[in-house]
Amino acid sequence: MMNQLEVDNFQLLFENNTPLMDVRAPVEYSRGSFPNSINAPLMTDNERHLVGRNFKKNGQLSAIELGNQLVRGKIKYQRVNDWLGFISQNPSGVLYCFRGGLRSVIAQQWIFDYSGITFPRVKGGYKAMRRYLIEESSRITNSKNFIVIGGQTGCGKTLLLNKFRNNIDLESLANHRGSAFGNNVSSQPTQIDFENSLAIELIQKQKNNFLLIEDEGNNIGTIYLPDDLKNRFLKSNIVVLTANLEERVKLNLKTYVTDMVDNYCSVDSKNGFENYVNYWKNSLFKIQKRLGGARYKELLKILNNAIQKHQKLNDLSEYVHLIESLLVDYYDPMYNYQINKKKDRIIFQGDSRAVFEYLEKTI
Secondary structure (H helix, E strand, O other): OOOOOEEOOHHHHHHOOOOEEEOOOHHHHHHOOOOOEEEOOOOOHHHHHHHHHHHHHHOHHHHHHHHHHHOOHHHHHHHHHHHHHHHHHOOOOEEEOOOOOHHHHHHHHHHHHHHOOOOOEEOOHHHHHHHHHHHHHHHHHHHOEEEEEEEOOOOOHHHHHOOOOOEEOHHHHHOEOOOOOOEOOOOOOOHHHHHHHHHHHHHHHOOOOEEEEEOOOOEEOOEEOOHHHHHHHHHOEEEEEOOOHHHHHHHHHHHHHHHHHHHHHHHOOOOHHHHHHHHHHHHHHHOHHHHOHHHHHHHHHHHHHHHHHHHHHOOOHHHHHHHHHHHHHHHHHHHHHHHHOOHHHEEEEEOHHHHHHHHHHHO
16 A cells, blocks of 8 residues: 655645646536646546445445446546546646545555556645635735726726736636626636635735735626625725727727637637627627617617628728717716715826836835
8 A cells, every 4th residue: 555645735736836636526526626627537427426325325335346346447547547647747736536535545546556656635635725715815805905906998907907917807717807798708617616716816926015906896797706805895995097988999899899709700610700799799688778778779780780891891890889889878877986986995097007107116
């Protein structure tokens, strides 16, 4: 029997982006995992179900015996081979199961039996790492100084934010731009995956005097911000980025038209443009009630004309009127209402250059 090596310094694991091999079943992995992990399961979902049912009925020894019957021969060889492939590419990595118990011990032993390699496992497994991240996220959020970057829709807040190393890009972590039109081509992470990724970002950047974060609502698409972070938003100073309407329309045209159609077509060359059209129509429909029936029909007509010109002539000019109308008549009034409630916390405002220079001196 090999000497089973355990690691329990979770801070170093996440600070160093240590490669993680998750030997839980795929269904467990899909519910919540870590950004630097890959799923290389000991058992399939069905095998896990059968073993778990046997465990409840007949106890651990019977369950282990069934597991060995289900995972043997070529199946066992293939799974160990997958693990050894991970190890060869990530010799500094670690493996884990749910609680750091039997499944990770078995994986360790099989790896050693086949290769002679003593590969470490995480003490306490996924559950211990998840608990650590929740606690650290709360601690760092409540102890660090944040500066919130505010500004009207389309003024370039995210572009400015990403010029600084000490930023926490919530929209990137949530894979969503935070508005009715904020969906990306790929789906959003699970709530747990988002929270894990956020906690790791906070751990990796906590040594900075200030953390920069974009002004957000309570949720970003389907993702809800942790209560500690929402409370921090309410107490933090705000720097407001300004841009004229022409600049904002130009940036939105690139973000929501040019880049979006490229993204959809790169994923699906056959149906990409149709998927892009559905994205625009679905996004506009989301705000139908707030727009009112007449205004919605008017903007939908403009959108249909814009799509027609775009598809037939590669002419994007019709989008300009549509985007300008959405900014001025829909998004700006909401922004003005919200920022007016926060005006006592505004410490600076200016265009992109002015705000960049201010933040460079401040942080």
